[in-house]
Amino acid sequence: MNLPVRTEGLTKRYGDLTAVRDLNLTVRAGEVYGFLGPNGAGKTTTLRMLLGLVRPTAGTVRLLGRPPGAGRLAAVGALIEGPAFYPYLSGRENLRVLARYAGAAADRVPLVLDLVDLADRARHRYASYSLGMKQRLGVAAALLKDPRLLILDEPTNGLDPAGTADMRRLIRRLGAAGCTVLLSSHLLGEVEQVCDRIGVVSSGRLIAEGSVADLRGTAGLRVLAEPLDGAAERARALVGAERVRVVDGGLELAVEPDRAAWLNTELVRAGVAVRELRPRKRDLEQVFFELIGKETADVR
Numbered sequence: 001m002n003l004p005v006r007t008e009g010l011t012k013r014y015g016d017l018t019a020v021r022d023l024n025l026t027v028r029a030g031e032v033y034g035f036l037g038p039n040g041a042g043k044t045t046t047l048r049m050l051l052g053l054v055r056p057t058a059g060t061v062r063l064l065g066r067p068p069g070a071g072r073l074a075a076v077g078a079l080i081e082g083p084a085f086y087p088y089l090s091g092r093e094n095l096r097v098l099a100r101y102a103g104a105a106a107d108r109v110p111l112v113l114d115l116v117d118l119a120d121r122a123r124h125r126y127a128s129y130s131l132g133m134k135q136r137l138g139v140a141a142a143l144l145k146d147p148r149l150l151i152l153d154e155p156t157n158g159l160d161p162a163g164t165a166d167m168r169r170l171i172r173r174l175g176a177a178g179c180t181v182l183l184s185s186h187l188l189g190e191v192e193q194v195c196d197r198i199g200v201v202s203s204g205r206l207i208a209e210g211s212v213a214d215l216r217g218t219a220g221l222r223v224l225a226e227p228l229d230g231a232a233e234r235a236r237a238l239v240g241a242e243r244v245r246v247v248d249g250g251l252e253l254a255v256e257p258d259r260a261a262w263l264n265t266e267l268v269r270a271g272v273a274v275r276e277l278r279p280r281k282r283d284l285e286q287v288f289f290e291l292i293g294k295e296t297a298d299v300r
């Protein structure tokens, strides 16, 4: 099976700095994959290596099953740096120029304008566009060749809330239409809302990968009880030691919340006074901070 993206041991060093370290990344056909990490984590460097714009120090890249060469790039659309357009030409004229240059059929122009919701403004000069519209025109340009894979680097960077919402809608629409999208972002909320799977990158390493549900982990129960030691011991015997953690003066149990009544009965029977027992669903933000191991990361 030709995966849209597969890297093995991908590494990029700039002198002493390792920007990307031993990265094994897999993007599956038809998914919207979020490459999430704080500023400087190595996202742009990775995307540039995927596109053959930066040469890896070590490791391999396979795009749609082959190395990233000119042939592959025809099947890949990308928006990596701010798109370059002629300010005095309209959105439509800009796309026509690009289509001619890229060898894309001219009838793709109205189609992609429609896709990115710019058909109404297509006649207007690029210079009159909002930042969000400029970004969407950039996506339209990336879609001109009807790519099998779309790579977007921080597509909502610098956009206002309305522009961000438009871009999210567009990415969801592309995903729903079966387009494989790889997007990078430092915004947790963003990837959580639009991505099927997320890879978390920190200091050049992929430190976690999975669906939003996978990353959140299993639901659990938080128990406040006295004596805590006795409660922990009994809980370990009941559900298995590996499912019990003592955190902030209470217990966290990796068990389904519907076992609360049973657990309460068993703890009380063992002479433990249970003060509180409530379901606990891990917040993805908390997971993220735990993963990257710092509380002050510039990730929201």
Ligand SMILES: Nc1ncnc2c1ncn2[C@@H]1O[C@H](COP(=O)(O)OP(=O)(O)OP(=O)(O)O)[C@@H](O)[C@H]1O
Residues within 6 Å of the ligand: 014, 017, 018, 019, 037, 038, 039, 040, 041, 042, 043, 044, 045, 046, 186
């Ligand atoms: N051409 C270069 N020469 C030297 N160092 C570089 C170069 N390009 C990137 N770096 C460094 O590599 C690290 C990763 O940078 P990169 O731009 O890939 O991160 P990023 O996750 O995309 O962050 P941001 O969201 O800030 O763009 C950073 O420390 C950066 O300073």
